Amino acid sequence: MLRYFAHRLIEAAIVLLLMSFCIYGLIGLMPGDPIDLMLSGDPNVTSEDIARLKALHGLDQPLYERYWHWFKDAAQGDFGYSRTHARPVLDILLPRLGNTCLLMGISLVLAFAVALPAGVLAALRPRSWYDYLLNLFAFAGISVPSFWLALLLILLFAVELGWLPAGGVQTVGVDRFGDRAAHLVLPVLTLTVLTAGGLLRFVRAAMIEALRQDYVRTALAKGLSPLGVVVGHALRNAMIPVVTVLALNFGALFSGALIVETMFAYQGMGKLIYDSIMGNDFNVALVGLLFATLLTLVSNLGADAVYAWLDPRISYEG
Amino acid sequence: MKAEALGQLAAAARSPALPGAPPGRLLLRRFVRHRLAVASGMVLLLLALCSLVAPLIAAWLGHDPNAVDLLGRFAGPSSAHPLGTDELGRDLLLRLLYGGQVSLFVGLVGALAAALLGTVVGLVAGYAGGRTDALLMRLTDAVIALPLLPLLIVLAAIDLGKLGVPAAVAHSESASLYRILLIIALVGWTTVARLVRGATLSVRERDYVRAAVALGARPLRIMVRHVLPNVVSPLIVATTLSVGNVILTESVLSFLGLGIQPPLPSWGNMLTNAQELIWQAPALAIYPGLLIFVTVIAFNFLGDGLQDALDPRAEEP
Numbered sequence: 001m002l003r004y005f006a007h008r009l010i011e012a013a014i015v016l017l018l019m020s021f022c023i024y025g026l027i028g029l030m031p032g033d034p035i036d037l038m039l040s041g042d043p044n045v046t047s048e049d050i051a052r053l054k055a056l057h058g059l060d061q062p063l064y065e066r067y068w069h070w071f072k073d074a075a076q077g078d079f080g081y082s083r084t085h086a087r088p089v090l091d092i093l094l095p096r097l098g099n100t101c102l103l104m105g106i107s108l109v110l111a112f113a114v115a116l117p118a119g120v121l122a123a124l125r126p127r128s129w130y131d132y133l134l135n136l137f138a139f140a141g142i143s144v145p146s147f148w149l150a151l152l153l154i155l156l157f158a159v160e161l162g163w164l165p166a167g168g169v170q171t172v173g174v175d176r177f178g179d180r181a182a183h184l185v186l187p188v189l190t191l192t193v194l195t196a197g198g199l200l201r202f203v204r205a206a207m208i209e210a211l212r213q214d215y216v217r218t219a220l221a222k223g224l225s226p227l228g229v230v231v232g233h234a235l236r237n238a239m240i241p242v243v244t245v246l247a248l249n250f251g252a253l254f255s256g257a258l259i260v261e262t263m264f265a266y267q268g269m270g271k272l273i274y275d276s277i278m279g280n281d282f283n284v285a286l287v288g289l290l291f292a293t294l295l296t297l298v299s300n301l302g303a304d305a306v307y308a309w310l311d312p313r314i315s316y317e318g
Numbered sequence: 319m320k321a322e323a324l325g326q327l328a329a330a331a332r333s334p335a336l337p338g339a340p341p342g343r344l345l346l347r348r349f350v351r352h353r354l355a356v357a358s359g360m361v362l363l364l365l366a367l368c369s370l371v372a373p374l375i376a377a378w379l380g381h382d383p384n385a386v387d388l389l390g391r392f393a394g395p396s397s398a399h400p401l402g403t404d405e406l407g408r409d410l411l412l413r414l415l416y417g418g419q420v421s422l423f424v425g426l427v428g429a430l431a432a433a434l435l436g437t438v439v440g441l442v443a444g445y446a447g448g449r450t451d452a453l454l455m456r457l458t459d460a461v462i463a464l465p466l467l468p469l470l471i472v473l474a475a476i477d478l479g480k481l482g483v484p485a486a487v488a489h490s491e492s493a494s495l496y497r498i499l500l501i502i503a504l505v506g507w508t509t510v511a512r513l514v515r516g517a518t519l520s521v522r523e524r525d526y527v528r529a530a531v532a533l534g535a536r537p538l539r540i541m542v543r544h545v546l547p548n549v550v551s552p553l554i555v556a557t558t559l560s561v562g563n564v565i566l567t568e569s570v571l572s573f574l575g576l577g578i579q580p581p582l583p584s585w586g587n588m589l590t591n592a593q594e595l596i597w598q599a600p601a602l603a604i605y606p607g608l609l610i611f612v613t614v615i616a617f618n619f620l621g622d623g624l625q626d627a628l629d630p631r632a633e634e635p
Contacts, residue, residue: 015460023472031477139622143615145566147573148607151592155600248463255467259570263593273468274574277475289472292465300463 008304012297019293020074023286024067032280033059070286080283084276089287093272097291099169100268104257106184107191114196119203120235126208134200141197146256150190150263157186167265187264194256195249202245206238213237240311247303250296348627355623358616365613369418376412383412384581404588404602405595414605417583421610424495424584425565425617428502432564433557435503436510437549441541443511444518455515462508467570473501474576494579498571502564509556517549551628559621562614569610585610 054060058069073080079089122131158166165171170180210216211234219229258270265271269288276284350356368375376383379400386406393403401410443454474497478488487493518541521527527544535543571577572586580587585606592603 019464023469026469026472026476029476029480030472031475031480139615139618140611143562143566143611143618145569145573145586145607145610145614147570148589148603148610151589151596151603151607154593155596155603159596159600251463251465254465258465258467262574270468274471277468277471285472289468292468296463296465 005301005304008301012301015297016290016293020071020286020290021067023289024070025063027282027286028063028066030277030280030282079287082276082284083281084279085281085284089283092284093269093287093291096267096269096272099266100254100257100261100270103184103187103191103261103266103268104253106188107195107257108253110188110192111195111199114192115199115203119200120207120230122200122204123207123211124230131204134204138197138200138204141193141195141200143197144194146190146194146259147263149193150186150260153186153190154263167263169267183264183266187260187266190263191253191256191260194260195253198249198252199242199246202242203238206241207234209241210234210238236310240307243303243306243310247300250299254292254295345627349623352619352623352626354619355626358619358623361612361616362620365418365609365616366422369415369422372412372415372419375415379409379412381409381412383409383416383583385409401605402601405591405599410602410605413583413588414585414609417585417588417606418609420495420578420582420584421565421568421586421613424498424502424568424578425561425613428499428506428564428568429557429561431499431503432506432560433510433553436507437514437546437553439507439511440514440516441518441545444515445522445537445541445545447519447522451515454511458508458511461505466505470501470505470567470571471574471576473504474498474571491579491582494577494582498568498577501571502567506560506564506567509560510553513552513556514545514549517552518545521545521548555621555625555628558617558624562617562621565610565614565617 051060058066070080077090081087082089082092085092118134118137122134125131154166157164164185165183166186167183169183171183211230213234216229216234219233220226224232254270257268258274260266261268261271262274269291273285273288273292275281276288372383386408391403391405395402401414404410404413439454439458443451478493478497479485521544524544527540530540530544568577568584569586569589572584573589575587575590578584578587580590588606589603592606596603
């Protein structure tokens with residue numbers, strides 16, 4: 001078990017390393033150049049000055065050397081400065097990370113709370129009217145464009161009804177729990193709807209499959225209560241594929257969070273990454289993308305652990 | 319094909335009204351049973367048709383989709399502008415139809431390109447086996463798990479000039495269209511690759527494949543003649559389902575200003591300014607999104623219906 005996870009950990013580290021190089025290369029291909037951005041609008045600079053500055057900052061060197069420099073600093077915890085915020089990257093990133101985890105965490109729990117019972121219900125009577133209805137909802141959830149759903153909710157709750165704020169994390173100058181919670185409602189609602197649809201379909205499919213198994217029939221034949229069989233036998237086994245899908249969908253969840261944060265001006269990591277890419281803040285974009293990758297890898301490892309706990313047949317020995 | 323034929327046989331045996339119905343008609347019958355899928359197919363056909371005849375409608379209404387009329391901004395519905403005008407006074411209906419051309423084109427071509435790439439990857443992985451397979455599948459898993467949207471944003475923002483693409487090409491009107499298709503193909507191939515790999519693995523050891531190998535058939539021939547026919551139906555389902563996702567991806571990127579570039583309209587980029595204008599002109603925020611939603615959900619229903627029709631085992635309770 002430990003050996004297996006050590007192996008996976010090393011693998012994850014390699015993936016992270018590869019990703020950091022790819023992202024570093026890609027970011028270098030984005031429009032603009034740190035020196036040009038620094039000097040734009042300064043009429044007293046000659047092209048020799050620019051060449052000298054580029055040499056001073058190492059921008060005339062080949063990609064792998066620049067990456068190696070960045071990597072050496074990053075390994076010591078120095079991720080550089082943000083161009084637009086003029087502060088160290090981590091100082092900006094870490095609070096945003098907390099906001100994003102809050103948003104994703106609450107949405108995920110709520111999506112589970114909706115999709116789990118609904119999926120089980122639908123699986124118990126496939127092709128019944130409520131299965132039909134729940135499926136309709138699930139299809140709507142996976143088909144709705146995230147940004148449009150956000151727009152509709154803003155239109156309804158902020159513009160028409162005026163019940164909730166249209167964006168932000170908190171009202172300026174107000175630092176109360178209720179105020180922060182009110183700002184969370186619409187982003188969480190959007191992300192929950194986006195997540196719950198797909199989750200419902202997976203739970204339903206996994207439950208239909210589990211209910212078909214022999215051990216379910218055996219348990220029922222032994223006279224166990226149907227509810228006990230559904231929850232104790234079928235659901236527990238159905239959770240295994242659901243957990244996999246959930247871990248694999250972490251990337252999609254983060255992508256959804258990026259849109260939701262951008263739409264609601266919620267100060268999370270997704271919005272930070274988007275803003276830094278659009279604002280040519282290369283250091284922040286790079287580290288932000290790496291953190292997102294890291295989160296994904298960690299969630300995948302977590303899923304493996306949950307697996308072993310859910311299904312005693314899975315052993316990671318050998 | 320064998321397992322499927324057996325499944326069809328079994329299904330035919332269960333429905334006594336259809337003794338010995340030919341598979342084609344059986345498929346159609348099973349598909350038609352899925353009413354939502356049929357309705358979705360019709361809606362999609364209607365949308366495609368309307369988009370295609372957009373120039374005719376433009377001629378009939380008598381204006382150009384890109385004609386700016388600053389005195390007639392945010393106009394309500396009228397006989398000249400059936401859905402009103404947008405923030406530049408352009409006709410909303412016409413822009414929706416022309417945007418439909420772009421969005422549907424990107425959806426279909428993008429999904430096909432991604433399926434093609436996925437098929438190649440899956441065939442190579444499944445047929446070569448060993449290290450190649452392990453490496454390609456690791457790559458597939460990684461692409462599936464990664465948070466794609468931020469990476470797509472980076473890809474969409476790349477300065478093509480720095481890659482050595484001539485400026486005339488990089489800044490031409492259709493460049494954004496091809497770039498988005500390329501990006502979609504680059505990230506959308508994973509589901510198909512897994513499907514095709516699985517099928518290849520299971521077919522590779524069958525007797526008829528061994529016989530073909532013994533007769534000296536080349537790998538390419540075996541893949542095309544023996545492996546591909548086995549994955550046609552799941553391939554059709556996966557591609558249909560992915561059209562919806564492709565349209566969603568395109569619309570998100572275009573909405574963020576990174577996909578299809580104006581003045582070329584797409585349903586996504588028509589919504590770019592909608593958030594700022596939501597207090598003045600809520601209609602602008604509703605129509606393009608509604609069309610995306612309807613199109614995507616229709617493709618998903620269609621894929622679901624095809625799946626039920628092509629793989630009868632999946633849904634039997």
